[in-house]
Amino acid sequence: MRKRASVLGLLALLVAGCPGQTVAPPPLHTPPAKTAEAKPSVPQAAPEPKEPPPESAPPRPFSTPKTTWIELKNGLRVVSLLDRAVPVAHLRLVVLAGTAVDGEKTGLSAVCARAVASSGAGSLDAIELRKRLEGLGASLSVDLNADRVVYGISVPAPRLAEAAEVLASIVGRPRLDPKEIERVQGALAERAAEKARSDGTWGALMMLHRDLFALPSEHHPYASFDATAEEIGQIKPADCKEYHRRYFVPKNMIAAITGDVPADEVRKVAEKHLGGLAGKAAPAPSFTDPMPPESTKITLVDRPGSTQSEIVVGSLGPKESEPTFAGFVAAAEVLGGAITGRLAVDLRNQRGLVSRAFAETVPFANGPSAFYVYTKTNNESTGDALTAVLDHLRALTQEVPSPREMETAARFLGGSRAVITSRPGGRADELCDLGSRGLPDEALDERISTLRAMAPEAAAKAFFEHVRPGHAVLVVSGDATRVGPLLQRFGEVKVVDPTRNFARTRTLPAAAAPSRP
Numbered sequence: 379m380r381k382r383a384s385v386l387g388l389l390a391l392l393v394a395g396c397p398g399q400t401v402a403p404p405p406l407h408t409p410p411a412k413t414a415e416a417k418p419s420v421p422q423a424a425p426e427p428k429e430p431p432p433e434s435a436p437p438r439p440f441s442t443p444k445t446t447w448i449e450l451k452n453g454l455r456v457v458s459l460l461d462r463a464v465p466v467a468h469l470r471l472v473v474l475a476g477t478a479v480d481g482e483k484t485g486l487s488a489v490c491a492r493a494v495a496s497s498g499a500g501s502l503d504a505i506e507l508r509k510r511l512e513g514l515g516a517s518l519s520v521d522l523n524a525d526r527v528v529y530g531i532s533v534p535a536p537r538l539a540e541a542a543e544v545l546a547s548i549v550g551r552p553r554l555d556p557k558e559i560e561r562v563q564g565a566l567a568e569r570a571a572e573k574a575r576s577d578g579t580w581g582a583l584m585m586l587h588r589d590l591f592a593l594p595s596e597h598h599p600y601a602s603f604d605a606t607a608e609e610i611g612q613i614k615p616a617d618c619k620e621y622h623r624r625y626f627v628p629k630n631m632i633a634a635i636t637g638d639v640p641a642d643e644v645r646k647v648a649e650k651h652l653g654g655l656a657g658k659a660a661p662a663p664s665f666t667d668p669m670p671p672e673s674t675k676i677t678l679v680d681r682p683g684s685t686q687s688e689i690v691v692g693s694l695g696p697k698e699s700e701p702t703f704a705g706f707v708a709a710a711e712v713l714g715g716a717i718t719g720r721l722a723v724d725l726r727n728q729r730g731l732v733s734r735a736f737a738e739t740v741p742f743a744n745g746p747s748a749f750y751v752y753t754k755t756n757n758e759s760t761g762d763a764l765t766a767v768l769d770h771l772r773a774l775t776q777e778v779p780s781p782r783e784m785e786t787a788a789r790f791l792g793g794s795r796a797v798i799t800s801r802p803g804g805r806a807d808e809l810c811d812l813g814s815r816g817l818p819d820e821a822l823d824e825r826i827s828t829l830r831a832m833a834p835e836a837a838a839k840a841f842f843e844h845v846r847p848g849h850a851v852l853v854v855s856g857d858a859t860r861v862g863p864l865l866q867r868f869g870e871v872k873v874v875d876p877t878r879n880f881a882r883t884r885t886l887p888a889a890a891a892p893s894r895p
Contacts (some may be wrong), residue, residue: 445809445819446641453629457809457819458644459636467538467637468803470530471549471652472810474632475625478524478599479663483617484537485605489563490554490618491527494626495520497558499547504558510544518548521807524600525743526814532803535638542651548627550655556615565612568570571607574876578688578855579752581679581876582606586692588880589675589851590748591668599663608879627657632813636806656768665744670694670844675851676865678873680858680883686733686857687760691767692750693845698741698815704828705840706749710737710781711787712837713770714751718786720770721751731755731763743815749845757856761864764852771850779834788829795822845849862886 445459473491480486495518498504511518519530525681529549533541573580583603587750591598633652635644670693695710696703714721714737730753740748751771755763779787799805812821854861858873863886865871871886 384478394720446644448645448648450628450649452653452655454631454633454648454652454655455813456633456635456644456648457635457813458639458641459805459809460638460640461636463639464802465535465638466532466802467535467541467635467639468530468532469538469541469545470528470630470634470803470806470808470810471545472634473527473529473549473626474525474630474814475621475660476523476525476527476814477602477604478742479621479625480599480602480605482597483613484567484602485610485613486617486621487527488522488566488605489559489610489613490621492520492566493554493559493562493618494530494552494622495548496562498553499544502547502550503553504555507544507548511725511894514541514544515683516541518545526810527891528807528810530803530806532637537547538635538637538639538643539647539651542647546651546655549631553624554615554618554622557612558717559615563613566605567607568612570605570610571877573604574606578681578684578686579619581681581880582688582752582853582855583691583750584876584880585679585853585874586690586750587748588850589671589677589853590692590694591745593666593668596666598668599665600745600748624655625660627660628655629657630651630660631655632810635811636803636809663744667745668694670846671849671851674848674869676869676871677851677853678858678862678865678871678886679852679853679855679876679880680873681855681876682857682859684855684857685757687757687854687861688755689755689760689764689767690750690851690853691764691771692748692851692853692892693751693849695739695747695844696840697746698817701749702840702843703741704825705832705834705837706747706844707739707791707825707830708784708787708832709774709779709837709841710739710749711775711791712783713737715787715790718790720774720783721753721767724770725753725763725766729766730845731766732758741815752873757864760854760856760861761867763867764854764865768847768850771845773848774838775845775847778838781834784829784832784834784837788832791829792826794804795826 443459443461445457448456448680450456477487496504498507502510514531514533516531517531521528521530529545531541531545569635587603588601591601696706711719713719714735716722716736719735719737721737725732725735732753735753737749737751751767753763753767799808808822809819812819853867854865862871862873866886866889869888873883873884873886874880875883
């Protein structure tokens, strides 16, 4: 799942340019106050009314630089993009096996993907491998989500071949020493235990995924947002070796190389250092589409002593391949944009009910997207904040957004993407994500263009098709003794303990409806 950073959102807003708004930088320092003798007051003329700022100019045409694709003899696909701005090369190797392939062994990919990166490779033990990377002036990154794991290295462009040789050895010939697997396992279990104790957002999203992707008799591949400490402790070294053997094969990989390296040189490097990777075709995971909730589900993740509650209201959204997906994303931004969305303006700025509010739409490669609204508030405001969120969700299914809201949403989304891809290696990361979801390189350009030309009615219709009042998943992280009674008016509340693998501890009955006179 992806997090929004407030600083990044602000930068995106500045790049996008909201109509009619200007932002002035703060002064570098405050000058000392000057003392002066009192002077007789002189009547001042009333200031003339200020002229309103001009409307923002229409967005200028922009086309993303073209990519080049090749397929090696072993089946590995390589995408490259020339960028001469900085003499650096960004190399990413994607394995299309994220948490969705864990099956009943939740946490398998998290443990094994990191053990691959840290246990040594080929003839190099872990210490020698670390020294080799330091000699390149690089570090190895590991990024895991539901559909893929990405190994990344950024180096000076002339050293791309060396980096590719090292990365191919790490991914293709890891040692997977049992002691190193146990060390990684222990570190991840400790982190998961700490999150269970102190991270309300983590707990809420864990239960959101479980409830959204619940199936009657099997575990859905997308039902696990993360693994608990108990689940991580059940992984065996032999499981990691089998995970690597089955999925770390060239036909299940994508390499992305961006930076100051021409396409012909990329081909030579890839053929020499990545062309030697071998293995049979990876098994395809099985996906069954989950059914939307028949009624409202309410779960309270108990965090005793917490003074604030974190509220998540979610539902299943359209698949990314469906024509309505762009409209759904636009409507979600109108509702939950971090700065200009309805929730932020109303609940945070006007009512002061919440300290943070946004909406997120998370796409997956093989199923519906997950949509959720997030808010954080004081315990005593939990009921009012949840009521307001549900009211806004209902309103967006009944009222068409204004043209100004649609324009702001399109500008914000386009600006956010511009900021993200301008970071070092950002374009390589984007190509990895698009490739792992089976989308063309121009997919986001086309989506932004669609959003800018979209009628507000289309966004409202897309939202209405998937977000139905009375059929949402509600999850609240907070102190059950203080927050629980505030939630009972919304329905029956299931209380779970995040420190005990989210076991149900009790059920709070729905409050009786007030009798009519």
